Amino acid sequence: MPKVLISDKLSAAAIEIFRSRGIETDVKTGLSPAELRAIIGDYDGLAIRSATKVTKELLEAAPNLKVVGRAGIGVDNVDIKAATSHGVVVMNTPFGNAITTAEHAIAMMFALARQLPEASASTRAGKWEKNRFMGVELTAKTLGIIGCGNIGSIVADRAVGLKMKVLAYDPFLSEKRAVELGVEKAELPELFARADFITLHTPLVEGTRNIINAAAIATMKPGVRIINCARGGLVDEAALLEGLQSGKVAGAALDVFEVEPATENPLFALENVVCTPHLGAATAEAQENVALQVAEQMSDYLLTGAVANAINVPAISAEDAPRVRPYMELARRLGEFAGQLTQARDGVITHVTIEYEGAVSQLNHKPLTAAALAGLMAPMITGANMVNAPVLARERGIEVAETVHDRVSEYQTLIRLTIATKTNTRSVAGTLFAGSRPRLVEIKGIPVEADFGRHMLYVTNQDKPGFIGRFGATLSDAGINIATFHLGRAAAGGDAICLVSLDEPMPEAVLDVVRALPLVVQATSLTF
Numbered sequence: 306m307p308k309v310l311i312s313d314k315l316s317a318a319a320i321e322i323f324r325s326r327g328i329e330t331d332v333k334t335g336l337s338p339a340e341l342r343a344i345i346g347d348y349d350g351l352a353i354r355s356a357t358k359v360t361k362e363l364l365e366a367a368p369n370l371k372v373v374g375r376a377g378i379g380v381d382n383v384d385i386k387a388a389t390s391h392g393v394v395v396m397n398t399p400f401g402n403a404i405t406t407a408e409h410a411i412a413m414m415f416a417l418a419r420q421l422p423e424a425s426a427s428t429r430a431g432k433w434e435k436n437r438f439m440g441v442e443l444t445a446k447t448l449g450i451i452g453c454g455n456i457g458s459i460v461a462d463r464a465v466g467l468k469m470k471v472l473a474y475d476p477f478l479s480e481k482r483a484v485e486l487g488v489e490k491a492e493l494p495e496l497f498a499r500a501d502f503i504t505l506h507t508p509l510v511e512g513t514r515n516i517i518n519a520a521a522i523a524t525m526k527p528g529v530r531i532i533n534c535a536r537g538g539l540v541d542e543a544a545l546l547e548g549l550q551s552g553k554v555a556g557a558a559l560d561v562f563e564v565e566p567a568t569e570n571p572l573f574a575l576e577n578v579v580c581t582p583h584l585g586a587a588t589a590e591a592q593e594n595v596a597l598q599v600a601e602q603m604s605d606y607l608l609t610g611a612v613a614n615a616i617n618v619p620a621i622s623a624e625d626a627p628r629v630r631p632y633m634e635l636a637r638r639l640g641e642f643a644g645q646l647t648q649a650r651d652g653v654i655t656h657v658t659i660e661y662e663g664a665v666s667q668l669n670h671k672p673l674t675a676a677a678l679a680g681l682m683a684p685m686i687t688g689a690n691m692v693n694a695p696v697l698a699r700e701r702g703i704e705v706a707e708t709v710h711d712r713v714s715e716y717q718t719l720i721r722l723t724i725a726t727k728t729n730t731r732s733v734a735g736t737l738f739a740g741s742r743p744r745l746v747e748i749k750g751i752p753v754e755a756d757f758g759r760h761m762l763y764v765t766n767q768d769k770p771g772f773i774g775r776f777g778a779t780l781s782d783a784g785i786n787i788a789t790f791h792l793g794r795a796a797a798g799g800d801a802i803c804l805v806s807l808d809e810p811m812p813e814a815v816l817d818v819v820r821a822l823p824l825v826v827q828a829t830s831l832t833f
């Protein structure tokens with residue numbers, strides 16, 4: 306029988322489920338990384354919350370581990386890449402604590418508006434400072450929600466109920482969904498300029514890190530109040546401190562911090578800061594939900610092989626796996642390519658078309674479409690994966706179409722992904738070399754031949770003399786080594802593309818120099 310270790314504090318409901326399904330279960334919380342490494346080899350499953358760090362080192366010490374179950378949403382404490390390469394399924398419970406976390410954000414907004422923690426401390430100290438605590442009403446105030454997914458949507462619903470005007474910024478929020486929620490879609494600058502309260506509900510990814518920084522704060526309304534119950538790192542804490550000290554920001558409520566556990570932080574010294582120790586999901590109801598769900602999912606997987614809410618596992622039968630897997634990898638990378646470009650340019654995706662041509666048209670294309678959608682949304686949505694990507698796309702009003710042709714074009718097998726936003730349509734196509742190696746063969750209809758490198762730079766430019774020399778010199782002046790270099794163009798003197806693979810991530814400052822070069826239309830740094 307499989308053995309599961311629960312290494313973080315989970316509701317007892319989880320233990321009951323595991324044991325009722327015949328799974329031997331140990332509970333050992335508060336272990337040091339070394340202590341955990343010493344015992345993990347005995348277990349088939351590991352059930353965690355956010356305290357246990359599932360690192361590459363831990364996975365290397367876990368030859369029997371088959372599944373990591375996160376009783377909660379964020380999986381930033383799990384090295385997903387390492388888990389995947391170790392064949393370990395990572396699952397989370399994407400909905401179980403969403404209401405509770407949304408309620409925490411609303412509670413934080415009230416606490417800020419009426420200075421409840423300070424007023425409580427003062428009253429308990431016997432001071433009766435009735436004139437000290439003058440609050441603000443929420444009714445008719447504008448709430449700006451950044452990230453309107455599961456939790457952001459619930460916050461929106463509650464805020465509408467409080468008679469607030471709600472603005473939402475989320476590249477994946479469709480007009481239709483915004484209307485359903487009763488919110489106004491806004492771009493970030495507009496949200497910053499109009500909101501009295503700003504609340505964050507995005508994952509922490511490269512596009513959202515420090516989304517609230519000094520430049521953003523400078524464009525906000527004087528007296529704005531900021532709430533973060535999503536992830537530390539979304540708010541630049543130094544910039545927030547300055548904003549609070551200058552009075553530009555009237556208050557901040559933080560459940561999450563750049564460094565956790567947060568036992569020391571300069572923000573703690575300010576009386577207009579309300580803090581909680583990552584309590585967003587801390588209600589009896591939410592903890593029971595996530596514990597039950599994670600235990601059911603892990604038991605199903607360990608006992609029957611069924612997969613639900615997996616972050617890293619394609620739903621596919623063992624029989625088809627050898628042929629389908631390389632195509633899934635190709636489809637996912639094409640999606641990642643398009644998704645990173647879309648995120649960089651803030652387009653709301655309305656349509657996705659996936660064409661399967663030649664040999665690939667003989668395979669079941671559903672998992673391939675799911676892989677392409679998962680890649681497309683991964684830069685934007687926490688836990689987007691093959692299992693949930695089609696549902697996420699539907700929920701966001703994205704229309705997905707698949708076309709299958711058995712004809713063979715220039716390539717014997719080809720997948721083409723076309724993404725339409727309100728303002729733009731872009732396509733990208735790839736094939737498999739040697740039956741297993743994903744290769745890009747077309748971008749925007751322009752032929753190109755490139756492997757997917759870990760760090761890439763995608764530049765569009767005018768096809769005129771001078772670009773390649775200046776571009777190469779810019780990278781060489783910055784000491785950046787080019788691993789591979791690929792060019793393509795629509796026609797002589799017309800639109801051209803340049804795809805470069807680098808040995809290291811492209812520094813933002815050098816990217817800005819590239820963007821400013823003559824003939825460059827745009828430059829985007831990509832990671833695979």
Ligand SMILES: NC(=O)c1ccc[n+]([C@@H]2O[C@H](COP(=O)([O-])OP(=O)(O)OC[C@H]3O[C@@H](n4cnc5c(N)ncnc54)[C@H](O)[C@@H]3O)[C@@H](O)[C@H]2O)c1
Pocket residue numbers: 378379380399402403406451452453454455456457474475476477478506507508509512513534535536560561583584585586587684685686687688
């Ligand atoms: N404090 C807590 O205890 C607690 C509890 C649960 C979840 N969380 C965190 O809350 C956050 C939201 O969770 P969720 O379940 O709602 O996730 P979700 O994936 O359902 O929603 C995230 C939303 O952010 C949007 N988004 C992505 N990039 C964006 C960008 N650059 N700008 C604006 N929006 C962007 C996505 O389109 C998506 O709609 C996550 O960071 C999660 O880890 C915290």
Ligand SMILES: O=C(O)[C@H](O)COP(=O)(O)O
Pocket residue numbers: 354355356376377378379380402583584585586587
């Ligand atoms: O991502 C989540 O689900 C929350 O951050 C909750 O984390 P916790 O389970 O450690 O409270």
